[in-house]
Amino acid sequence: MYNTGNLVKEMVERHGRNRDSLMPILQDIVGRHNYLTDEAMVEVAKELDISAAEVYGTASFYSFLDTEPRGRYVIRVCKTITCSMKGKNDILGAIEDLLKIKLGETTLDNQFSLLETNCIGWCHKAPAILINDMPYTELTPEKVLDVIKGYMNK
Amino acid sequence: MENRGLIKVDLIFETIDSGKVLSKAFRMSNDEIIKEILDSGLRGRGGAGFPTGMKWKFTAAEKDQEKYIVCNADEGEPGTFKDREILDRVAYKVFGGMAIAGKAIGSKKGYVYLRGEYRFLLPQLYTELDKFHKLIKEIGYDFSIEFRMGSGAYICGEESALFESIEGFRGEPRNKPPYPTTCGVFNKPTSINNVETLVTAMMIIEKSAAEYVKLGTQDSRGSKVFSISGDTPTPGIFELELGMTVGEFVAEFGDGDTKAVQVGGASGFCVPRKKFDETIIGFEGVPTGGSMKLFNSSRSMYNVLHNYLDFFTEESCGQCTPCRVGCQQLLLGIEKVKKGEMKSVYLNELVKLADTMKVASKCGLGQSVGNAFKSIVENFREEIIY
Structure with a gap:
């Protein structure tokens, strides 16, 4: 859990109070904290003068607007056909072994969450993953461990 | 042509x-x-x-x-x-x-x-x-x-x-x-x-x-950027003049063992080897937004279809019933046929369901699930069953 503090106010100042400000506001909160807390969504609803159900309804439609707690680094492994054909399961297994978590879980220190996602547009360089916004491509089990160890040392 | x-x-x-x-x-x-x-x-x-x-x-x-x-x-x-x-x-x-x-x-x-x-x-x-x-x-x-x-x-x-x-x-x-x-x-x-x-x-x-207009054909003018992936020695982005056949495409980008090409992504059509030479890539044949996936004989078309249906089941927005329930049932259906829980003729029922989704779904997602489903089931029926 993170403290919303002035975050929502700051986002509203930046994006405005219109209905079409909602997505950019939610996206920026997720950009900073990787997921939306109930408190954050209720506060956004108040600022935009819409019901909290509207905010949650919108957020829950989008797979990148997580409403469950996520770690500092969200790893999304592409599972669509080409990545799946080119060794996605090996990549997933290597990450699970390294982080000692299963798909869908977050490490105890809240550093990493491991998820699957649909096609991220790197089929010619499969298998591919996203860590937050950054894509990593043409992975092997060895290469992906190096990538994640890099994040561990950040 | x-x-x-x-x-x-x-x-x-x-x-x-x-x-x-x-x-x-x-x-x-x-x-x-x-x-x-x-x-x-x-x-x-x-x-x-x-x-x-x-x-x-x-x-x-x-x-x-x-x-x-x-x-x-x-x-x-x-x-x-x-x-x-x-x-x-x-x-x-x-x-x-x-x-x-x-x-x-x-x-x-x-x-x-x-x-x-x-x-x-x-x-x-x-x-x-x-x-x-x-x-x-x-x-x-x-x-x-x-x-x-x-x-x-x-x-x-x-x-x-x-x-x-x-x-x-x-x-x-x-x-x-x-x-x-x-x-x-x-x-x-x-x-x-x-x-x-x-x-x-x-x-x-x-x-x-x-x-x-000097490029392309009557129905498909100009050129187009293709995204090429799958079993190919040269995956990547290529800009090609429209109007080539799948056969010519495979001769250039295949690995010598191509058994099918999925043209137009998960919502597109699967072209089997026997139809490579007669199928034109373009609006007179199989249209594509650029997605070209090649599969060689080491790939199970059941896995390909299962992956696509899993994709659509997750990505269907869920507001209209034909698409929401249809995607789930197509996915469950091929799993049951594969496991032997349903007889192979059940695939015919699933094809009818895909047809219904084409007519009854609200948007292009539900309407096009049947493209991949039918073209894979019709051309690779034995791979779905056994």
Whole structure:
């Protein structure tokens, strides 16, 4: 859990109070904290003068607007056909072994969450993953461990 | 049928003087621009293939003072990655194409809706956009562009779902009509075009329609950027003239053991080896937004179909029953046949369900699930059963 503090106010100042400000506001909160807390969504609803159900309804439609707690680094492994054909399961297994978590879980220190996602547009360089916004491509089990160890040392 | 073989082209990524082309376009009348695009025969490059000139003409004919041009950069079709490459390498041509479209339809404002998966491109795109805004100011034309981001929903590539998303709602497709040209984003007349379509339009203004129609066939004019992946020694982005057969394509990009090509992504068609030579890639044969996936004989087409159905089950927005329940039942159905819980004739029932989804679904997602389903089940029935 993170403290919303002035975050929502700051986002509203930046994006405005219109209905079409909602997505950019939610996206920026997720950009900073990787997921939306109930408190954050209720506060956004108040600022935009819409019901909290509207905010949650919108957020829950989008797979990148997580409403469950996520770690500092969200790893999304592409599972669509080409990545799946080119060794996605090996990549997933290597990450699970390294982080000692299963798909869908977050490490105890809240550093990493491991998820699957649909096609991220790197089929010619499969298998591919996203860590937050950054894509990593043409992975092997060895290469992906190096990538994640890099994040561990950040 | 016309068949001109496989010819590589360099149009989309060619470097041009943006200012020169824009100045030329702004000197033309709106009707002249639209006529040029109509004459070029350009059809939308996102996959649906609606004539771009018609779209612009309809939007231009609307009386509303407020109109929008929207660039659909929510490239989510499995196997498509050409729009990312275009935005990465020639974003200035995307913005230029939007300004030309804006001029043609009478719009001062454009939105680029970029999928969340490509957010890493934003810093460089903002730099390019600043340059573009400066250039357009120098030329003395009033037009501005804003970015809006997606957040991992495939359905937002559907035009009306994309508008809903820009407006801050769940990305659920609207009923049509009204069409975007009369009632689009913020309920204003809107021309929504794919990234590649806008770049192509700019190149047509630069080179002239007469020059452009020399490429391609009667139904599929010009060239197109293909995203090539799967079992191929040369995966990547290739710009090819339209009108080649799948056979010619496989001869160039196959690994010598290609048994099927999925043309147009998960919502496209599966072409089996025996039909390679008779099938033309284009609107007269199998249309594609650019996704070309090759499968060799080591791949199980059951796994391919299962992966696609799993994709659609997750990405269906869920608002209409034929699509929501249909996707789930197709997926469960092939699993049951594979396990032997249902007899193989059950596949015939599933094909009927896919037909029903085509007729009864609200938007293109549910309507096109049957394309891959039927073409895989019909051509690789034994792989689904055994």
